[in-house]
Structure formats: structure tokens, C-alpha cells
Amino acid sequence: GENVEQHPSTLSVQEGDSAVIKCTYSDSASNYFPWYKQELGKRPQLIIDIRSNVGEKKDQRIAVTLNKTAKHFSLHITETQPEDSAVYFCAASRRVNRDDKIIFGKGTRLHILP
Amino acid sequence: NAGVMQNPRHLVRRRGQEARLRCSPMKGHSHVYWYRQLPEEGLKFMVYLQKENIIDESGMPKERFSAEFPKEGPSILRIQQVVRGDSAAYFCASSPWEGADQPQHFGDGTRLSIL
Numbered sequence: 093g094e095n096v097e098q099h100p101s102t103l104s105v106q107e108g109d110s111a112v113i114k115c116t117y118s119d120s121a122s123n124y125f126p127w128y129k130q131e132l133g134k135r136p137q138l139i140i141d142i143r144s145n146v147g148e149k150k151d152q153r154i155a156v157t158l159n160k161t162a163k164h165f166s167l168h169i170t171e172t173q174p175e176d177s178a179v180y181f182c183a184a185s186r187r188v189n190r191d192d193k194i195i196f197g198k199g200t201r202l203h204i205l206p
Numbered sequence: 207n208a209g210v211m212q213n214p215r216h217l218v219r220r221r222g223q224e225a226r227l228r229c230s231p232m233k234g235h236s237h238v239y240w241y242r243q244l245p246e247e248g249l250k251f252m253v254y255l256q257k258e259n260i261i262d263e264s265g266m267p268k269e270r271f272s273a274e275f276p277k278e279g280p281s282i283l284r285i286q287q288v289v290r291g292d293s294a295a296y297f298c299a300s301s302p303w304e305g306a307d308q309p310q311h312f313g314d315g316t317r318l319s320i321l
Contacts (some may be wrong), residue, residue: 124307135312181248185306186241191262192306196248
């Protein structure tokens with residue numbers, strides 16, 4: 093089955109700097125890669141997603157890149173702000189069988205330092 | 207359009223009791239997923255349901271755990287004879303479309319504590 097690895101587990105960056113979180117996946121049939129942000133005690137919120145037919149997607153300060161050949165994808169946050177502090181989860185999924193499911197990484201705790 | 211609603215937000219049970227967790231999906235969403243999250247860990251899939259149908263329960267323990275999504279009313283995750291190891295946050299997510307390659311929207315979760 094699919095396996096998603098996420099690095100680093102913790103990341104501290106100075107406010108205003110960029111943050112990059114990387115994930116790898118194992119199933120070459122995976123075609124959907126969402127990213128979720130979870131603040132302490134709150135729900136995971138979908139912040140951006142990408143499908144395998146594109147290599148990059150951007151939404152204001154957030155961008156995601158996908159390398160299908162290498163089976164890895166990354167989240168880039170530019171001009172980081174204190175409200176970016178949270179745990180970020182990457183995930184991968186496919187739609188081949190009805191019981192396919194989204195597989196999540198273990199998360200990256202992002203600290204934005206003042 | 208209200209988001210995914212879960213209740214209760216916090217639930218305390220003693221060992222051996224039953225826990226019932228409820229999830230009302232977003233309006234128009236007929237696909238419901240339940241996940242379990244332990245502290246400092248990711249989200250682990252438990253079960254995928256459509257109205258009156260369990261599509262995939264491969265992530266749910268075969269004993270003590272059950273889930274339903276009736277024609278009317280919320281989806282229910284039921285844990286019988288709870289044990290300390292059941293303490294976790296349980297999240298529900300919904301989607302309007304079939305398939306794991308569709309965006310899922312999460313509720314605020316139920317934090318279950320077993321005394």
C-alpha cells in the first residue's frame with residue numbers, strides 16, 4: 093500500500109523567511125496530493141492541493157511542487173508570519189479502487205520565530 | 207453553509223463504558239470518513255461510509271468499534287467497552303464526491319479521554 097514520509101518533523105524559521113516541507117510517496121498510481129494545516133486543538137484545514145497532471149500550484153504565499161518521477165512533493169511558504177505556526181500534514185491518494193484512501197504523513201511542526 | 211459538525215467536542219468515559227461520537231457532514235456531502243489522531247502523530251484512516259453503506263472499514267478494529275451513516279441523521283462512530291488505549295482525537299471528514307482523490311473537509315474532532 094501507499095506510504096508517505098514527511099520531513100522534517102520540526103522546523104523553526106525566522107519570521108519573514110521561507111519554509112519548505114518535503115514529502116515522498118511510494119505508490120506511483122497516486123494522483124492527488126493535499127496539504128493540511130492544523131493549529132493546536134483545531135481541525136485540519138485544507139490549504140492547497142495538487143494533482144499529478146501539474147508540476148506546481150501557487151496560492152498567494154503558499155506553493156506546492158510535485159516531481160512524479162522522483163515521487164516527491166513539497167510545500168513552500170514564503171514571507172512567513174506568526175499565524176503560519178502550526179502542524180502541516182501532507183497526504184497522497186489515488187482513485188483506482190473504491191476503497192482507496194488518503195494516506196497522511198506524520199506532520200511537520202512549524203515554529204515561526206519573532 | 208455550515209462546516210462538518212462533530213459532537214461532543216470532549217468526551218470522558220470510564221473503562222468499560224461506551225462512547226458515541228457524532229458527525230454531521232457538510233450540506234450536500236454524502237461521503238464520510240473517520241480518522242483517529244494520537245498526540246504528535248498524523249491522521250490514521252478508520253472507516254469510509256456513504257449513506258446506509260460502509261465502503262471501507264479496513265482501518266477500524268474489528269472488535270468494539272462500529273460505524274454507521276443512516277439515511278437520516280448524523281454518522282455515528284461507536285466504541286464499546288472502552289479501554290485506555292482508545293484515548294485519542296477522532297476526526298470526521300466529508301466530501302461531496304466519491305473517491306479518495308477528492309478534497310475532504312474536516313470537523314473539529316472529538317477528544318476522547320478514558321479514565
